[in-house]
Amino acid sequence: MAIDDPVTVLPGVGPKRADALATLAIRTVGDLLFYFPYRYDDLQVKDLTLAADQEKLTVKGVVVSDPVVTRFGPHKNRLNVKIQVVHAVVLVTFFNQPWLKDRFTMGTEAAIYGKWDAGRHTLTGMKVLATQTEDAPSLAGIYTVNKYIRQSTVIDLIKAAWQRDGQNIPDVVPLAVRERLKLLPDQAIVHGMHFPSDADEAKAARRSAIFREFFLFQCKIQSLRQDDLNVANGLAIPYDNDELKALIKTLPFDLTNAQKRSVNEICRDMRRPRHMNRLLQGDVGSGKTIVAAIVLYATVTARYQAALMVPTEVLAEQHFAKLTKLFADFPVRIRLLTGSTPGKERRATLDGLMTGDVDIVIGTHALIQKEVNFAALGLVVIDEQHRFGVQQRKILQEKGLKPDLLAMTATPIPRTLAITAYGEMDVSTIDELPAGRQPITTTWVRKNQLRDAMARIKTELLAGHQVFAITPLIAESEKIDLQNAEQLYEDMDHAFHEVAKVALLHGQMKNDEKDAIMRAFSDGEVQLLVATTVVEVGVDVPNATVMIIFDADRFGLAQLHQLRGRVGRGSAAAYCILVADPKNETGVARMQIMTETQDGFLLAQKDLEMRGGGDIFGTNQSGLPAFKLGDPVGDYAVLNTAQQAAETLFEADPGLSAPEFAPLRGYLARQQQTQGSLD
Known part of the structure; x- marks a missing residue:
């Protein structure tokens, strides 16, 4: 028996239930054992004379009536049973759980968790904790579940997994690390997280589990770095x-010191025989594209090919136009490849890449299709790297002779999070703006102050x-009262149809629709674009001078800053108008800081302090790993310790060849296999 066995080895888990568990990323017995609760219910028995109305609590007493099930509608029933608690008799009711009837026998003791109705002196039962023959726990774990599987099923399966393999859990964190930091072995972590005897055991288990999670993540990063360091x-x-x-x-301009430093760092990496895996991060408008252009050209001078992959067709076209102009007097053969590239042109580009007649190709996801092959791909540059999955980046890299990788992002991440988001990459940072970049005047208005904002918009359109x-x-959303895109489009069209063509753009449109609208806006055929955040990362429209953001308090500071960066790219003065009625002091502070600074790194740090790591850039955009227990912000000290421990380990034994590292080595190998099959 082993914890790597599939969940189907457990009783009651057939293909259907295995599929349901897979929606929670539970595929093996080990996945179940390490599927930890996110909180606990306190099941300590409460004195009913001290209980508040509607409080969730545990009562313990003797069963003094036979349980009775009453049906009162299709698929609806209730189970009533009376228990004597000290000198009082309490009526306990369970809804739609008729199978609990067998748990109660006259004259035996039972412990029940439920919601107390002080006025009626009754309890709405939620779970039976124990009967005469069972021990009642003092804490009950609450697990994340979904519509495919019940909480009770997960709990039962975790118990079954513990009974089967509780003695077979290997310690993946090396003994020396655990002893130095006073951490629990894995078996004690699993028991303490699922079946704690008291709050202290749960707390100790959680402390060790958080370190374990961070440590294993950092070991994966160190393993990736070892691959890059291998000549x-x-x-x-x-x-x-x-x-x-x-x-x-x-x-036509001088490079900033930050741009020069970044070019030098990237070029130095490219000359080395080791694989380059570097991130170029820079604020909105800091000039990342020209840095990319210089290193693309560097690749061509070495007689290698280069590829630039971007998230949208419109952005690809803009990059192609800029680079074609930049390389006009240089021997660079540059082509564009997107889903819209005509057949004849596409064939010529594919042939040129294969024969080496094309030096640089700029494209979208079309670059990772099977028929795209290179003669000598030396460098892959990925713009807005968080828009592409790990596997997509990997496919493009595998098309060449193990080419160097440069990823770019305009989403500044504070140093406190860099070790989680970009731990396996070397980072170059452009932290200054080019001279002459237009400042953007940012104002915050409440919804009842919109008149001046609308006047500004009309002035700019005219x-x-x-x-x-x-x-x-x-x-429309019934739950959240926000200005929505369709309504905003109608309002804007009504207000400005005489002076502007208004268009609507949102994420549920088909890609070709979105591209057509964005292209029309870029070409000036549309003057006012109503959109959701699909424009956050995108095209350069120098003629756009106003960015008005409704319900701005619903966005993170970094996201607001990204949106603001869509304007101010031409010679005219630019304006960003934030429309928001924040509900608390933090919301007000966030709006105020947006009006006070245009430093993206400072804003990212403030967002981190105000909102926490999980909310900064939105769950899908951040590139930050989703930790199950640890919080990279709140548990930063633990994260830092875990990083240092992993680095020290790999410096001493890069291949983890020592016998005591066998469980960790096996874990990392399994993770690599799983990553490959699931991406």
């Missing part, structure tokens, strides 16, 4: 420095400029 996995790109300087001299109007929803 056999790399490619040296001996670029021509003189040709690079010639290109830089033709630029001056021939363009406007973004952003809202967080795309359809």
Whole structure:
């Protein structure tokens, strides 16, 4: 028996239940054992004379009536049973749980958890904790479940897994690390998390479990870094420095010190035989694209090919136009490849990539299709890296001779989170803006102050400029009273149809629809674009001068900053108007800081302090790993300790070849296999 066995080895788990468990990412017995509760119900027996009305509590007493099940509608029933608690008799009612009838026998003792009705002196039962022959726990774990599987089923299966394999749990955190940091072995963690005898045991288990989670994550990162450090996995790109300087001299502006530093860091990595895995992060408008252009050209001077992958067709077209202009006087053969590339042109591009007649290709997901092959791909640049999955990046890299990778992001992440988001990458940071970049005047107005904002929009439209109007929803919501995109589109069209063409853009549209609308806005055919956050990462529209964001308090500071960065890209003055009625002091503070600074790194740090790590960039956009227990912000000290422990371990034994590391080595190997099959 082993914890790597599939869940189907447990009683009552057939294919259907296994599929249901898989929706919770539970596929093996080990997954079940390490599927920990997110909180506990306190099941300590309460004195009813001290109980508050509607309080959830545990009562313990002797059964003084036979249980009776009464049906009162289709699939509806209630179970009534009376128990004597000290000198009082309490009526306990369970709804739609008729099978509990067999748990009660006259004259025996029972412990029941439920909601207390002080006025009626009755209890609405939620669970039977124990009977005469059972011990009542003092804490009950509450687990994350979904519509496919019940809480009680998960609990029963965890008990079955513990009974089968509780003695077979290997310790993946090495003994020396556990002893130094006074951590529990894995078996004690699992028992303490699922079946704690008291709050102290649960607390000790959770402390060790959080470290374990962070440590294993950091070990995965260190393992990836070892692959990059392996010379056999790399490619040296001996670029021509003189040709690079010639290109830089033709630029109509001077590079900032941060841009020069980033170019030097990237080029130094490219010359080395080890594999480059570098992230270029820079604020909105900091000039990442020109840095990318320089290193793309460096690759070409070494007689290698380069690929630039971006998330949208419109962005690909803009990059293609800019780079074609930049390389006009240089021997660079550059092509565009997207889903809309015509057949004849597409064939020519594919042939050119395969023969080496194309030096640089710019494209979307179309670049990772099977028929795209390269003669000598040396560098892959991925713009807005968080928009692509790990597997998508990997497919493009595997099309070449183990090419170097440069990922770019305009989402600044504070240093406190960099070790989780980008732990396996070297990071170059552009932390200054180019000279002449237009500042964006940011104001915050409440909804009853919209008149001045609308006047500003009309003034800009009459001056021939363009406007973004952003809202967080795309359809009516009964739960959240927000201005939604359809309604906002109607309002804006009604207000400005005489001076502007208004269009609507949201995430549920088909890709070709979105591209067509974004292209029309980019070309100036649409003057006012009402949109959800699909424009957060996107095209360069120098003529756009106003960004108005409705319900701005619903966005993170970093996201607001990203949206604001869509304007101010031309020579005209630019404005960002935040419309919000924040409900608390934190919300007010967030709006105020947006009006006070345009430093994306400062805003990201403030967002981290105000909202916590999980909310900063939105769950799908961040690139941050989703930890089950640990909070990278609240548990930062533990995260830092785990990182140091993992680094020390791999520095001493890069291959984890020592016998005591066998369980950890096996864990990492299994994770690699799982990643490959699930991505």
